Structure formats: C-alpha cells, structure tokens
Amino acid sequence: MAEVVDGEFTAFVHERGDALLRVAYALAGSQHGAEDLLQNALAKAYARWPRIRGDAEPYVKRILYHDQVSRWRLRSHRAEVPVAVLPERAVQRDLGQDSDLRLLLRDALRRLPPRQRAVLILRYLEDMSVEETAAALGCRAGTVASQASRALAKLRELVPALDELTTFQEAP
Amino acid sequence: MNGRTEEALRAAVRDLADEARGAPDIAGRALRRGRSLRRRRRVVAAGAALAATAVLAGPFVWLRPDPPAGPARWAAPPATSTPPPSGPAAPPAASTPSPSGPVAAPPPAGDWARGPLALPGGWVLTGATSTGTPAELGYALDRSAGRYVTSRYEETWAAPRGGVAAVVDYERRGELGLLELRTGQVRWVKVGSFIMTPHWSPDGRRLALTLMDKDDGGFSLGVLTVDTADYRTFPVDGKRYLCTDQCFFTWSRDGAEVALQQTDPDASVSESQPHARRGVQFFSPDDGRPSRFVPVKGDPDGPWSWSPDGRSVIVKGPDGPLLAEVATGRTIGPAPAADAAWVAGDQLLYRDRRANEMLLVDLAGRVLARQALPPALEANPVLAVAPR
Structure with a gap:
C-alpha cells in the first residue's frame, strides 16, 4: 500500500x-x-x-x-511594511517600452502584501474568476474584489506608468 | 481596469512565475517530510483516542480530561560540555549520542501532553503554535492542571504564565481570542487588524499587538489586558520612530516596556535584504509614550531575548542572529538563533529544528544540555518557553 x-x-x-x-x-x-x-x-x-x-x-x-x-x-x-522612500519609479517612461513596464510591474508585485499578491496570482496566472478565487482563498467574493483593488492601487503607486497606461487607454 | 492594464499585469505575473528554476528532488524531499508528518499525525491520533471522554469546549478546542499525570519523565540532561563517558549516567536507549556534546535526553514516552515538558536550564515548554491552514494542533500549558490544552485554531499563542492563551481564527479578522485553559471558553476581543503575531508580557497579563493602517502604513501599539479585556491603542509617530520591513512590538524582560526596532533612514533599502536598523525604541505600554532608545542594530524576538542583567540582547541582525551589547550596540558575536531565550548568566536555550531538540548552550556555543522534543511538535514552527 x-x-x-x-x-x-x-x-x-x-x-x-x-x-x-x-x-x-x-x-x-x-x-x-x-x-x-x-x-x-x-x-x-x-x-x-x-x-x-x-x-x-x-x-x-x-x-x-x-x-x-x-x-x-x-x-x-x-x-511587507512600506518603506519611507519608494524604490525606482517610472514616471518618465515611454509607454511603448512594454518590457520595461513588465519588469517594473514584476518587481512591484513582489512588494505587495501576500494576500493581495495571492489574489492577483489566482486571477492572472491561474485565470480564475472572482468567485473561484474567493473559493480558493476561503473568503468572500467582495474580499477578493477589495484586495484586487488595493493591489492595483499599490501597483499604480509603485509603477506610475501603469496609471498612464490606463489613462492612455481610456482617453477618447 | 482596462484591457491594456490587465494585459500588462497578466504578463508581469507570468514573468514572475517564469523566474522559477527547477527544484532538484522536490518529490523526494516532500516524501521524506510527508512521512514525518504522517507519523506525527498517527502519534497525535493515538493520543486523542486515549482521551476517550474528551470534553468539547469550543468549536475547535478540546481539553484533555485525564487527570494530570505529573511532570513528564525526562532524563536529566548531562550538564557538561564534553561527551559523557559510557556508564551508569548514560540516558535510556532512546537517546541519541552526539559527536559534539551531551547526549540528548529522550522525549517523554506516551502522551507527552499530559505533563509539563521540562527544558534544560530550569525552563519549561509553555506551548507551540500551528500556523497556516489546514490548522495543525497547537498547545498551551495549563500550569494549574499540569498538562497541555490542545487547540485547533490556526494560531495558539501560549503565555509565559497564567491560565490564558491567545488564539487566532483566520475567519474572525480583527479579533483575538482569549482561551481560558481551565474551561476551554474563548472570549473574543475586537482588536482591529494586527500584523505579525501577538506578544505576551512575561507575566502573562498583557498582550502587545502591532496594528498597521493599510492606507498610510502607520503603526499603532495595541495593549490588551487579559483580566479585564481592556484594550487600548497608541499611535506611533512613524516619522520619528521609523520602522520598515519586519516590525512588531515585543516586551522588555521586566514587562515594563515594549520595544520596536527602528529602521536606519540613511541606509540603502533593498527588498531582498533585511532593512538596516539604527536601534530599538522602547515605549510605555501604559500610555504609549516613548521611554528610551538603545543603539542595538537588530530585531529582538521577545522578553527572553534580553539578558537577565539587561546588558546584552539577542537580535536578528542583518546577516543573521547575533549577540549585542545593549548600551553601545556593539556586536558581541553570533547567536544560535534569533528566537533563542537568554536563560541565565551565559546560558541560551534554543531549538534545533533539524534535530527537533532544545539545546542549552553557553555564549561560546558549547552545548551544555540537549533535550529531544516530542515528534508531534516537529511541524509547529514556533515554540513558547518560559522559566519553570
């Protein structure tokens, strides 16, 4: 056996x-x-x-x-406690430099609190829905949404180019 | 979130995952660890089966109903720094000879949790906590009954003294449970969202919690008085008393103050390394006011990190555990573990995880005594110890 x-x-x-x-x-x-x-x-x-x-x-x-x-x-x-001075920012980066942006995002992901990072991993690496993510983490769907929202806000803070990407996309 | 943002995020997450390199023999290593886990569970299950009249005292907690069996039988550890000669003083057959010091006293036979586990140096194991899920058994010593209460909460933080343990249920965010060891009753106290782990005062009367405001990253000290369930929080001036990376309040050895490690604002910061410290700041647990600063460049683990005479301390330094002089911050030398307890004089007590033993050593690293821990504790990442 x-x-x-x-x-x-x-x-x-x-x-x-x-x-x-x-x-x-x-x-x-x-x-x-x-x-x-x-x-x-x-x-x-x-x-x-x-x-x-x-x-x-x-x-x-x-x-x-x-x-x-x-x-x-x-x-x-x-x-994961915030440092007083944030590391390298990407304020002036060309949005066409996608590989640079990915690099910065990858490093910023490491700086997220584990719960927020777990939500993003489940959603974007595992391609799970909000409901599936909630089930995997044993929490409510609303918690997944709020954690994802906080994670995104933190990523935008760490990588301003991500914000510019959003603005660029949403501009008429 | 729009499509391009989502696309960039998806690519970055995959980039991160792609950094993983193949792990050699992960199956073999997991097999060995899994076998050990399975053996331990069988031991626990056998112990639980013996407690035929167990009383369910809470949703996850049960108390062992058997009368206390007195202190577990431990062979006295040889108090010598040299290997003992063979002879009548040799421990029982279960002991393991060591090439580098005294022979380890064997763990107690049978249901070890029915009696206090005496540790070298006149200390005792007060508990062990499970972390993560699925929750493993946690333990807290009920000194009045002379036995351990087991807990199925995700975390069980045994106090150095007294009859209460702190428990954490991951489904009850922002709450801390006070488990009465005698009755099994749990009082849940709303304490807010705390980070790291609760820290007991050495007298077991108060708990220090580290609260962090997720919006601005600011810290507060939370102090919970067990008898009254009185809970008070004191914000810390984060600019003046900067702490980044691992930050948590711990108690001084006399329980009169709490300590918070301080980040050196002038040092370069790398997230792949522990943040450099400039010292340790103390605060009053009564009103949160800063009291004194010591230039020790590392993180103390708790009240037992400080030497009884207050002159030295064990901290987690930038490159590992070390001993430091409190007044000057001067490094004395390496320490065996960041969570080692300063037992007395020049004696330290720490856990050797690989051997699942507690070791009493002197400041030069010479092993004075070794005691094997029960296999059931092998998977508990944190043990709590206190003077007997």
Whole structure:
C-alpha cells in the first residue's frame, strides 16, 4: 500500500511539480521561498494522499495560497511594511517600452502584501474568476474584489506608468 | 481596469512565475517530510483516542480530561560540555549520542501532553503554535492542571504564565481570542487588524499587538489586558520612530516596556535584504509614550531575548542572529538563533529544528544540555518557553 502511495505521489510531483513551483514562486517571490512553500504543501498532500489522490493539484494549490498568506503573520518571515522612500519609479517612461513596464510591474508585485499578491496570482496566472478565487482563498467574493483593488492601487503607486497606461487607454 | 492594464499585469505575473528554476528532488524531499508528518499525525491520533471522554469546549478546542499525570519523565540532561563517558549516567536507549556534546535526553514516552515538558536550564515548554491552514494542533500549558490544552485554531499563542492563551481564527479578522485553559471558553476581543503575531508580557497579563493602517502604513501599539479585556491603542509617530520591513512590538524582560526596532533612514533599502536598523525604541505600554532608545542594530524576538542583567540582547541582525551589547550596540558575536531565550548568566536555550531538540548552550556555543522534543511538535514552527 505504501509503495502504491509513494509511486502515485512521485508520479504526480514529476508531472505537475514544475507548474506548481511556478505558482509557488509567484506567491513567494523567491526561489528559496518557493521551494520551501511547495515542499511543505506537497508534504501535507502526501500525508493525506489516500483522501486527496483524485484531487491533489487543487489541494496543493489551496495549501500554497493559505500558507503563503499565513506566513506573513509569522515573525520569522518578512512583513511587507512600506518603506519611507519608494524604490525606482517610472514616471518618465515611454509607454511603448512594454518590457520595461513588465519588469517594473514584476518587481512591484513582489512588494505587495501576500494576500493581495495571492489574489492577483489566482486571477492572472491561474485565470480564475472572482468567485473561484474567493473559493480558493476561503473568503468572500467582495474580499477578493477589495484586495484586487488595493493591489492595483499599490501597483499604480509603485509603477506610475501603469496609471498612464490606463489613462492612455481610456482617453477618447 | 482596462484591457491594456490587465494585459500588462497578466504578463508581469507570468514573468514572475517564469523566474522559477527547477527544484532538484522536490518529490523526494516532500516524501521524506510527508512521512514525518504522517507519523506525527498517527502519534497525535493515538493520543486523542486515549482521551476517550474528551470534553468539547469550543468549536475547535478540546481539553484533555485525564487527570494530570505529573511532570513528564525526562532524563536529566548531562550538564557538561564534553561527551559523557559510557556508564551508569548514560540516558535510556532512546537517546541519541552526539559527536559534539551531551547526549540528548529522550522525549517523554506516551502522551507527552499530559505533563509539563521540562527544558534544560530550569525552563519549561509553555506551548507551540500551528500556523497556516489546514490548522495543525497547537498547545498551551495549563500550569494549574499540569498538562497541555490542545487547540485547533490556526494560531495558539501560549503565555509565559497564567491560565490564558491567545488564539487566532483566520475567519474572525480583527479579533483575538482569549482561551481560558481551565474551561476551554474563548472570549473574543475586537482588536482591529494586527500584523505579525501577538506578544505576551512575561507575566502573562498583557498582550502587545502591532496594528498597521493599510492606507498610510502607520503603526499603532495595541495593549490588551487579559483580566479585564481592556484594550487600548497608541499611535506611533512613524516619522520619528521609523520602522520598515519586519516590525512588531515585543516586551522588555521586566514587562515594563515594549520595544520596536527602528529602521536606519540613511541606509540603502533593498527588498531582498533585511532593512538596516539604527536601534530599538522602547515605549510605555501604559500610555504609549516613548521611554528610551538603545543603539542595538537588530530585531529582538521577545522578553527572553534580553539578558537577565539587561546588558546584552539577542537580535536578528542583518546577516543573521547575533549577540549585542545593549548600551553601545556593539556586536558581541553570533547567536544560535534569533528566537533563542537568554536563560541565565551565559546560558541560551534554543531549538534545533533539524534535530527537533532544545539545546542549552553557553555564549561560546558549547552545548551544555540537549533535550529531544516530542515528534508531534516537529511541524509547529514556533515554540513558547518560559522559566519553570
């Protein structure tokens, strides 16, 4: 029995490990954090494998999201407290420089509080709807909307070019 | 959000995810960790099955109804810095010989939670918390009954003394629960949105919370008095007392003040590194007024970070845990762990996570005693300890 479980679990990780690591990386923002996060989630999945074997990937992802958000509160992990002086801004950037904008946005994503970042990961990496995101995070749809709104506001603050993009698009 | 913004955001999120590099042997590592988790759960399940008449005291909490079995049986740790010779003083067979110091005393047999776990240096394990979901068991020592109460809340913060633990339910945002260990009753107190973790005063009578206004990033100190559930908040002048990165109020060793680490405003800031500190600012928990400043460049973990004589402190420094002189901020040397407890004189107590042991060491790093922890605690990321 144990050999069957080990075999199934190993096959699952080999098949889906890279995809899960991408999600973990986007959540944690670093390779070390991602591996740590994913390893813990997979270990929990293994311990419950007989009960979740048919639904393992959603289970692992749920743990990834919850653990990452929870870790924020742990003293042993870095809290995301705003610095007095914001890092590099992109006020004067040419909006045509999409790769620069993406680079700035990518760095700004790392600076979001984990809950806000998790919402964006679910919505834009996992392509989940607001309702699906709410279900994955175990919160209300309204909470997802408010977190997404705050995340966007923070990103605009960190990357003003994003705001200009919005203005550019919305201009008649 | 318009289409172009959404498109840019989607691309940036994927760029971020694409930075992930393949992790070698993630399956093997997860397997080993998973097996350990499963063993631990079996131990817990066996313990729970023995408590046949468990009393449900709350939605997630149960108390162990068995009469206290007295202190768990621990083999006295060898109080020596050299490996003990084989002979009558050798611990039982469960102990593990160490090539670098005393032999570890074994964990108590059977249901370890039925008696206080004595730790080297005259200290005791007061609790362990689960974090994240699915919630693992948390523990808090009920000193009057001489046993641990288990909790299924996402976080369980045991107090150094007294009969109350603080619990956090992620579904009750902005509230903190006060769990009466004797009865299992929980009083929920509205405290507002706090960050990091609640910190107990050394006498177990008050809790310090760190509140952050998400709109302006400003901090407030929240102080909750357990007996009366009186809760007061004191805003902190964020410009004068700047703290960025990891920020949380902790207690001084005598419980008369709370401390908040201070960011060095002149240092360069990198989000990939801990922010540089200029010192630690103390405040009064009674009225929130600033009281004194010490030039220690790091983050203290709690009241036990400060030496009993107040001259030295263990902090999380920019490059790792270190010992510092309080008056000058001078670094004395490395510390074994940022959350090590300064037990007495030149003795520190800390947890070796890899070995799942508590180690008593001197300031030179020599191991004076080791005690193995129950496997059930392996997955609890934070342990609480206090003088016995």
